[in-house]
Amino acid sequence: MLDVTVSLLVLLLLLPILIPISALLRLTAEGEVFYFQKRIGHHNQPFDIWKFATMLKNSPNMGTGTLTLRKDPRVTSVGRFLRRSKINELPQVVNVLLGNMSLVGPRPQVKTDFLAYPEPIQKVIYNAKPGITGIGSIIFRDEEKLLSSTTMPPHDFYREHIAPYKGELELWYQRNASLRTDLLIIFLTAWVIFFPANHLAFRIFKDLPLGTEELLPGKATPSKLEVAIQEQLAAEE
Numbered sequence: 001m002l003d004v005t006v007s008l009l010v011l012l013l014l015l016p017i018l019i020p021i022s023a024l025l026r027l028t029a030e031g032e033v034f035y036f037q038k039r040i041g042h043h044n045q046p047f048d049i050w051k052f053a054t055m056l057k058n059s060p061n062m063g064t065g066t067l068t069l070r071k072d073p074r075v076t077s078v079g080r081f082l083r084r085s086k087i088n089e090l091p092q093v094v095n096v097l098l099g100n101m102s103l104v105g106p107r108p109q110v111k112t113d114f115l116a117y118p119e120p121i122q123k124v125i126y127n128a129k130p131g132i133t134g135i136g137s138i139i140f141r142d143e144e145k146l147l148s149s150t151t152m153p154p155h156d157f158y159r160e161h162i163a164p165y166k167g168e169l170e171l172w173y174q175r176n177a178s179l180r181t182d183l184l185i186i187f188l189t190a191w192v193i194f195f196p197a198n199h200l201a202f203r204i205f206k207d208l209p210l211g212t213e214e215l216l217p218g219k220a221t222p223s224k225l226e227v228a229i230q231e232q233l234a235a236e237e
Contacts (some may be wrong), residue, residue, distance in 0.1 A: 002179075003103050007096040014090060021052065023089065029076040030057055034091060039108035042129045044122075045220075047100040049108060050091035054079025066110045067158060070148035085191060087136040092132045104182040105131030106170040121167035128174050133189040135173050135208070138201050141192045146215065161215055168209040212237045 011018075013155065025033045032053035039045040051052065059074040060066060062188040068075065068083075082088040101108065106132035109117075117125060140146070150157040173181070188201050202208055 002182075003096050006103055007093040009092075011093050013098075017087075018090065021082070024078055025053055028078050029053075032057060036181065039110060039130070040114040040126060041100055041108050042126055043075070044126050046111075047095070049100075050087040050094045051057060052079075052091055054082050054088045059130050064147075064154050066112055067147055067154050068144055070144045072144070086189075089132055094134065100130075102129040102131045103172075104128050104134055104185050106134050106173065107131065107137055113163070116155075116163035117167045118164055121164075121171065123204065124174070125167060125170050128170070128177065133185060134170065135201070135205070136169045138185065138188045138192055139169055139208075139211070140166065141196050145199075161211075165209070165211045165215060170203075172207070172209055176207075181205075 005085060025031075030053075035051045035055070036048045038046050039049045055068070055072075056062070056076070058089040062070075062074055063072065079088065092101060096103060105128045106125050108126075110147070114122065136158045140162065146162065147154045147157060152160070173185075184204055188204070191200055198236045202210075
C-alpha cells in the first residue's frame with residue numbers, strides 16, 4: 001500500500017518535470033525517451049525496467065557493455081545530467097505500480113551483473129522485491145568513479161570487489177527490513193544526491209558491513225568510512 005500510494009503521489013507531483021524532460025529527450029540525441037532493459041527481479045524472475053534514455057541505443061554492445069564509466073562517450077549530453085541527478089531512475093515508479101519493484105530494495109541487475117554476485121548471494125538477494133533505491137545504491141552512489149579509477153579491467157573489479165560487497169549490503173537490508181529502515185534509506189537517497197562524499201549511512205546504520213580497501217580510493221586525509229573501518233578493527237582487537 002505504501003509503495004502504490006507513494007508512487008502515485010510522486011508521479012502526479014513530478015509530471016511538470018517529467019513531461020519537459022520527455023520532450024527534451026525526444027528532440028535530442030537519438031530521440032529516445034524511455035529505455036527498457038531486461039533485469040533480474042523478485043525470486044530471480046526477469047522483467048523490463050523503465051528508465052529515461054541516457055545512452056546511445058546500441059550502448060550494451062559498445063565499450064564496457066553493461067558497466068558505465070566516468071565521462072563514458074556512450075552517455076548523451078542530456079543523459080549525463082539525468083544520471084548525475086538520478087532523475088533517469090524516476091520512470092521506475094511505473095514498475096512499482098505494475099508490481100515489479102518496490103520503493104526500497106536491492107537494485108535489479110542485468111543478467112551479467114547478477115551473475116557477478118557470489119552464488120550463495122544469487123540464491124537469496126531477490127527474496128526481497130527489487131527497489132528504486134536501496135542501501136547498495138546509497139553506498140555505491142558514485143560507482144562510475146570507482147570503475148574509472150581502478151587499474152583493473154572494470155568487469156573484473158566489479159566481480160571481485162563491488163558485487164560481493166553489494167551482496168553483503170543487500171543481505172543486511174533483508175535482515176533489517178522495516179518501515180523505519182525504508183524511510184531512512186529514502187532520506188539517505190536524497191541526501192547523497194547533494195552530499196555524495198558524505199558517509200552518513202554508516203552513522204545511522206552502525207552495523208552496516210564495511211567495504212574493502214580497494215573500494216576506498218586513496219585520499220590525503222582518511223574518509224569517515226576509513227575511520228569507521230579502523231575503529232571496528234581496533235574494537236575487535
